[in-house]
Amino acid sequence: MARFKKEGKKDLPEINTGSMSDIIFMFLFFFMVITNMRETNVKVKFSTPNASEIQKLEKKSLVATIYIGAPRSKNENTLPPGKVSVQLNDQTVKQENLTKDVRDFIAAEKEARNEEDKQKLTFSIKADKDVQMRYINLIKSELRTNNALKINYATGKKIYMNE
């Protein structure tokens, strides 16, 4: 009997928390690697439309983004007649510079890639769903005249109910 008593009296051993921080650090590095910081601050408000037949863009480095939406502050340049801004890189473009800015933007994006990647460069249009088509058409015709033909309409995911 004595044997059993002895064992029951023993305290539970404390859990070693020393390796806890290692585990958390591993998590931290994992998240740091798979995510990417937003490198441009977006100056327009937009919520993209949803679609069901979407494809994922393969490489983020092969995508140049054009933002179209309502400006976040009053100081941003807008295009007439509505209150819509087009953002390339870090700036919203002025109406009178639009053609030149888009051309420069496309040239700069192409310049930054090597010969092989230039063919795969995709211009992703991230536009607000309430924007009128006139702005999209404007950008599209500029892209077209500058020979940037691969485009993408950025959308969210819509799940279809089969009727």
Add this chain to the structure above:
Amino acid sequence: MARKSPGINTGSMADISFLLLTFFLLTSSINTEQGIPRRLPPPSDDKPKDLEIRTRNVFNVIVNFNDEIIANDEIIPLNQLTNRAKEFLENPLNASNLPEKDTKLIENMGEYPVSKGVLSLKNDQSTSYNMYVQVQNELQRAVNELRDKVSVQYFGRIYDKLDTALQKSIQKAVPMNISEAPPNTYGKTD
């Protein structure tokens, strides 16, 4: 004899790294870029040639300034568009008012009657972007569903599950021909 140095308390280390972890979780975004890919026609200085496309081979979709869809002179709701487009492209009964078919030899599939149909999309300057994307999406869905159908018929699997070579064949059998006409300019501005 060196004195034994007291151990550093590592108990709070986990807390600190937790803090860092939450910080990164909040500030970063798992950006999955996704959307509807499209290819613009190459720029041309001269006027586009009048291609000989017969009216039976064209499915006209117009999205007007009120975001109404007009398919071949008839206003239809968005959810009918896919079926209309499918019916047009497929032309199962070889009706004389639906597109012609051109029998082509396609690798892996043999001879296949390829539809000559073209989906022509036209928008107004005042059309909302949302409607435009929805229409693009429905047209894409029509093509995707036809591709799936042909794919199951020939290879027993849906299009997405095929390998690249077979997908190419299907793409040839069910081409995605969307042509975009220059937009109308009437309609109100906001």
